[in-house]
Amino acid sequence: MSQIAFWGAVELGLVFSFVAIGVYLAFRVLDFPDLTVDGSFPLGAAVTAVLILAGMNAWAAAGVAMLAGAAAGLVTATLNVRFRILNLLASILTMIALFSVNLRVMGRPNVALINQDTMISPFYGLGLPDFYVRPLFVGALVVVAVLLVWRFLESDMGLAMRATGANPRMARAQGVKTDRQIYLGMALSNALVAFGGSLFAQTNGFADVTSGVGTIVVGLAAVIIGETLFRSRLLLIALIGCVGGSIIYRIAIQFALSSDFLGLKASDLNLVTAVLVTLALILPRLRRGGAAA
Amino acid sequence: MIEISNLGVVFGRGTPLQKQALSGVNLTIEEGAFVTVIGSNGAGKSTLLGVLAGDVLPTEGKVVISGKNVTRKPTADRASLVARVFQDPLTGSCGTLTIEENLALAAARGRARGLAPALGKNRRAHFRERVAALNLGLEDRMQDRMELLSGGQRQALSLVMATLAGSEVLLLDEHTAALDPGMAEYVMELTQSLVNENRLTTLMVTHSMRQALDFGTRTIMLHGGSIVLDVTGDNRKNLGVEDLIAMFRRVRGQNLDDDALLIE
Numbered sequence: 001m002s003q004i005a006f007w008g009a010v011e012l013g014l015v016f017s018f019v020a021i022g023v024y025l026a027f028r029v030l031d032f033p034d035l036t037v038d039g040s041f042p043l044g045a046a047v048t049a050v051l052i053l054a055g056m057n058a059w060a061a062a063g064v065a066m067l068a069g070a071a072a073g074l075v076t077a078t079l080n081v082r083f084r085i086l087n088l089l090a091s092i093l094t095m096i097a098l099f100s101v102n103l104r105v106m107g108r109p110n111v112a113l114i115n116q117d118t119m120i121s122p123f124y125g126l127g128l129p130d131f132y133v134r135p136l137f138v139g140a141l142v143v144v145a146v147l148l149v150w151r152f153l154e155s156d157m158g159l160a161m162r163a164t165g166a167n168p169r170m171a172r173a174q175g176v177k178t179d180r181q182i183y184l185g186m187a188l189s190n191a192l193v194a195f196g197g198s199l200f201a202q203t204n205g206f207a208d209v210t211s212g213v214g215t216i217v218v219g220l221a222a223v224i225i226g227e228t229l230f231r232s233r234l235l236l237i238a239l240i241g242c243v244g245g246s247i248i249y250r251i252a253i254q255f256a257l258s259s260d261f262l263g264l265k266a267s268d269l270n271l272v273t274a275v276l277v278t279l280a281l282i283l284p285r286l287r288r289g290g291a292a293a
Numbered sequence: 294m295i296e297i298s299n300l301g302v303v304f305g306r307g308t309p310l311q312k313q314a315l316s317g318v319n320l321t322i323e324e325g326a327f328v329t330v331i332g333s334n335g336a337g338k339s340t341l342l343g344v345l346a347g348d349v350l351p352t353e354g355k356v357v358i359s360g361k362n363v364t365r366k367p368t369a370d371r372a373s374l375v376a377r378v379f380q381d382p383l384t385g386s387c388g389t390l391t392i393e394e395n396l397a398l399a400a401a402r403g404r405a406r407g408l409a410p411a412l413g414k415n416r417r418a419h420f421r422e423r424v425a426a427l428n429l430g431l432e433d434r435m436q437d438r439m440e441l442l443s444g445g446q447r448q449a450l451s452l453v454m455a456t457l458a459g460s461e462v463l464l465l466d467e468h469t470a471a472l473d474p475g476m477a478e479y480v481m482e483l484t485q486s487l488v489n490e491n492r493l494t495t496l497m498v499t500h501s502m503r504q505a506l507d508f509g510t511r512t513i514m515l516h517g518g519s520i521v522l523d524v525t526g527d528n529r530k531n532l533g534v535e536d537l538i539a540m541f542r543r544v545r546g547q548n549l550d551d552d553a554l555l556i557e
Contacts, residue, residue, distance in 0.1 A: 151410075156411045159397055159398050159411040166388070166390060167388070170386060172368040173385075174399055175401070175404070
């Protein structure tokens with residue numbers, strides 16, 4: 001693996017950290033299996049690309065992308081809370097609807113962002129090679145996101161959200177409006193995922209309507225790998241685990257695909273992903289001596 | 294003070310399984326009263342508690358707590374008035390949260406929850422003090438997850454949680470039923486002292502006739518969704534478990550075929 005390929009993998013892992021943290025909020029904190037992310041990730045990319053091309057400041061465009069993601073999360077939450085549609089199914093409905101929405105937003109299947117001012121543009125040409133600048137910049141944003149989400153989860157409001165996922169009956173008895181927590185959590189989760197999509201578009205220079213396929217698997221893979229490698233009850237460590245899991249996942253994929261002796265091709269990506277996630281799931285069990293189960 | 298008038302609850306209305314869980318219940322409970330509620334299975338005890346808690350919304354009638362009409366208010370909206378301890382220790386607290394996080398959750402009951410840290414220095418110290426008063430040694434395990442504790446320990450903490458934020462009414466739903474006798478006794482003593490300390494209007498559902506007479510200031514018995522017995526004061530003081538069963542037979546004019554269940 002070349003150095004550029006390695007840092008490329010780290011960069012992609014950092015971009016998908018936002019997806020991992022979003023998936024962590026939905027799946028782990030709220031106990032809400034949410035597939036909306038397959039739609040909200042390219043939504044974030046599409047909104048950002050279109051707005052930047054229209055001349056909007058990249059930071060503002062990313063902010064709008066987050067709002068769009070939050071709106072997508074609210075749609076799923078509404079279907080579930082208000083209309084009592086099973087959570088998984090509600091999120092699938094939003095996800096497929098978003099495919100059409102994303103095409104409408106972009107007007108065509110993909111949009112290029114060549115030579116446009118992105119959030120990263122000001123940091124190019126300061127002396128560091130580009131393949132360092134991107135992961136450093138995205139990494140700084142990831143640190144901010146991890147700290148903010150951590151502080152939120154340790155606040156009174158965040159505690160109410162965690163209780164909603166862990167024991168909704170008890171939460172209600174303590175005065176927590178659990179429906180409201182689901183709205184809030186889904187909005188937050190998908191806003192983070194959309195921000196990941198926004199960064200993806202800006203670092204790769206394009207938005208593509210198909211870029212969302214499998215986002216949920218990648219996010220879950222990161223969460224599970226993180227949980228396997230960073231075993232801790234502490235929230236901050238769990239969140240760092242999401243980031244670590246996301247980066248390790250990308251490096252492992254990169255390693256598997258670029259190793260000549262394995263003979264894998266890019267089209268084997270999904271198979272490799274499935275094997276990696278399976279390993280991450282089995283590993284803790286093997287570690288306990290294999291007898292347990 | 295609790296005022297229940299003409300309360301009726303029907304489950305599964307219009308289906309073959311329709312059940313009148315409560316009908317025509319009128320009940321006024323003075324402020325600071327400690328009422329024990331008995332009755333056989335399916336008598337409507339849990340439904341009555343559910344109506345007060347907000348888990349069950351009545352089909353007809355009116356429920357007023359401390360002058361506020363809460364008849365149609367869902368659980369979360371009346372949590373500032375009502376504190377509750379469940380029968381199952383696992384229901385009343387969050388297993389995956391730590392002891393102090395559970396307490397923080399309860400301390401904010403009925404108040405707006407903002408973005409301030411849930412566990413500030415002052416709160417931590419206050420919680421530690423409250424937990425230390427239990428004499429269970431849990432004050433040194435504040436950062437342990439709740440799921441590591443025994444049922445009795447969790448129930449004791451649930452009681453502390455119920456009294457952390459102020460409330461008008463305390464609802465106890467057979468909260469010692471799942472505990473071993475020693476722990477059940479401890480939890481009952483704790484209940485009594487917390488109720489006295491906070492002067493709470495308390496409703497305690499119990500399966501044990503003994504417990505129903507030993508604790509509280511008033512005892513009501515439910516049967517088939519109605520109140521069939523309501524004793525207080527001297528009448529109650531002179532009552533024994535045997536008398537209670539005899540009275541129950543007289544009121545209902547029928548033989549009790551589940552004596553065993555009632556006496557325990």
